[in-house]
Amino acid sequence: METKHAVTLLASLAQEARLAIFRSLVQAGPDGLSAGTLSQALQIPNSTLSFHLKELNHAGMISARQESRFIYYSANYASMNALLAYLTENCCAGQAPCCPDLQCQPTQTKE
Amino acid sequence: METKHAVTLLASLAQEARLAIFRSLVQAGPDGLSAGTLSQALQIPNSTLSFHLKELNHAGMISARQESRFIYYSANYASMNALLAYLTENCCAGQAPCCPDLQCQPTQTKE
DNA sequence: GCTACATTTCGATATTTATGGAAATATAGC
DNA sequence: GCTATATTTCCATAAATATCGAAATGTAGC
Numbered sequence: 420m421e422t423k424h425a426v427t428l429l430a431s432l433a434q435e436a437r438l439a440i441f442r443s444l445v446q447a448g449p450d451g452l453s454a455g456t457l458s459q460a461l462q463i464p465n466s467t468l469s470f471h472l473k474e475l476n477h478a479g480m481i482s483a484r485q486e487s488r489f490i491y492y493s494a495n496y497a498s499m500n501a502l503l504a505y506l507t508e509n510c511c512a513g514q515a516p517c518c519p520d521l522q523c524q525p526t527q528t529k530e
Numbered sequence: 531m532e533t534k535h536a537v538t539l540l541a542s543l544a545q546e547a548r549l550a551i552f553r554s555l556v557q558a559g560p561d562g563l564s565a566g567t568l569s570q571a572l573q574i575p576n577s578t579l580s581f582h583l584k585e586l587n588h589a590g591m592i593s594a595r596q597e598s599r600f601i602y603y604s605a606n607y608a609s610m611n612a613l614l615a616y617l618t619e620n621c622c623a624g625q626a627p628c629c630p631d632l633q634c635q636p637t638q639t640k641e
Numbered sequence: 642g643c644t645a646c647a648t649t650t651c652g653a654t655a656t657t658t659a660t661g662g663a664a665a666t667a668t669a670g671c
Numbered sequence: 672g673c674t675a676t677a678t679t680t681c682c683a684t685a686a687a688t689a690t691c692g693a694a695a696t697g698t699a700g701c
Contacts, residue, residue, distance in 0.1 A: 422546060429544035432617070434689080435537050441617075448622035454648060466691050469649050474688095488647055488698050503614050506543070506552075511559035545659080565678060575661055580679050582659090599668045599677055 420505045424479075428502045431478035436463055437471045444481055444494040451484075451493025531616045535590075539613045542589035547574055548582045555592060555605040562595075562604030 432438050439461055444451055452460075458468045472492060475481040479498050484491050543549050550572055555562055563571075569579045583603060586592040590609050595602050 422549060426544055426546050426549055429540055429549070430688095433537055433540035433544040435533060436689090438533060438537055438540070442619070445618065446620050446622065455646095458648095464691055465648065466650080466693090467689080470689075470691090473649085485698090488645095490648065499617060503617070506610060506614070507556065508553070509557050512557050541658095547659090566676090569678095576678065577661055577663090577680080578659080581661090584679085585658095596668090601678065 420501050425502060425505050427478045428480055428498060431475050431480045434471070434474075436461070436467070437475055440468075440471060440492075441475060441480060441494060444492060445496075445499075447493070449493055451482075451491040453489040453491050455489065457492070531612050536613060536616050538589045539591055539609060542586050542591045545582070545585075547572070547578070548586055551579075551582060551603075552586060552591060552605060555603060556607075556610075558604070560604055562593075562602040564600040564602050566600065568603070 432441055440457055443457060443460065454465075454468060454472060457463070457472075458465055461468070463471070472481070472483075476483055476492070480495055481492050482495050484493075543552055551568060554568060554571065565576075565579060565583060568574070568583075569576055572579070574582070583592070583594075587594055587603070591606055592603050593606050595604075
């Protein structure tokens with residue numbers, strides 16, 4: 420992953436409303452939730468929510484699909500994984516287990 | 531973890547220079563690197579670097595320790611783990627394996 | 642094509658964040 | 672306490688981001 424992309428992904432999550440949106444979608448699973456459902460559940464005005472959904476979608480953190488008059492948003496698990504792997508990449512220069520706290524064991528750098 | 535703290539942690543990483551700093555520290559391991567070493571390695575002016583180190587430190591993403599005239603900064607692995615766990619918490623409402631892509635298997639919500 | 646509903650875009654404003662030179666502060670050896 | 676070095680604070684400026692009402696756009700059923 421490129422650094423700039425990682426920054427974009429992180430920035431898309433580094434905002435209270437957007438983090439709440441993303442976590443709701445993570446918990447909702449692959450089917451996701453409609454914009455209206457999110458607006459109601461999180462008590463965010465439509466225009467504000469739309470702005471944040473656009474940020475997350477543009478970053479690639481979530482996906483959108485149209486279904487009837489609704490637009491369903493869902494978490495992009497692949498992006499989340501790539502981000503987590505990037506953050507822990509080459510931890511301690513590969514000298515495991517120097518970071519015993521790490522629950523995740525992402526693969527070493529591949530590119 | 532509280533939402534606001536998670537946002538602070540994410541925001542501390544959502545900046546190109548800071549992400550580079552953090553990843554350098556992750557790779558350096560528990561001993562960390564001095565401010566001067568980072569400044570030189572990443573080609574960041576001292577004042578700018580100091581600003582970013584403060585941000586990371588204040589967020590709790592890194593730690594600082596004085597040693598002689600140098601200040602060594604190191605990645606806070608516990609914070610990173612907590613953040614990763616928070617992001618994937620209660621994924622798909624616990625209906626594994628609905629998100630087969632997830633490499634990480636963080637514990638379910640505990641609080 | 643009219644109506645109803647879902648969602649986004651526009652626009653103006655307020656707030657936060659990033660940058661880096663110069664000056665200030667801290668630490669240590671002599 | 673003087674000198675050298677490491678790091679931070681101060682400051683002014685520039686740039687990016689968040690908010691949300693009102694208006695516009697899409698979608699579908701009749």
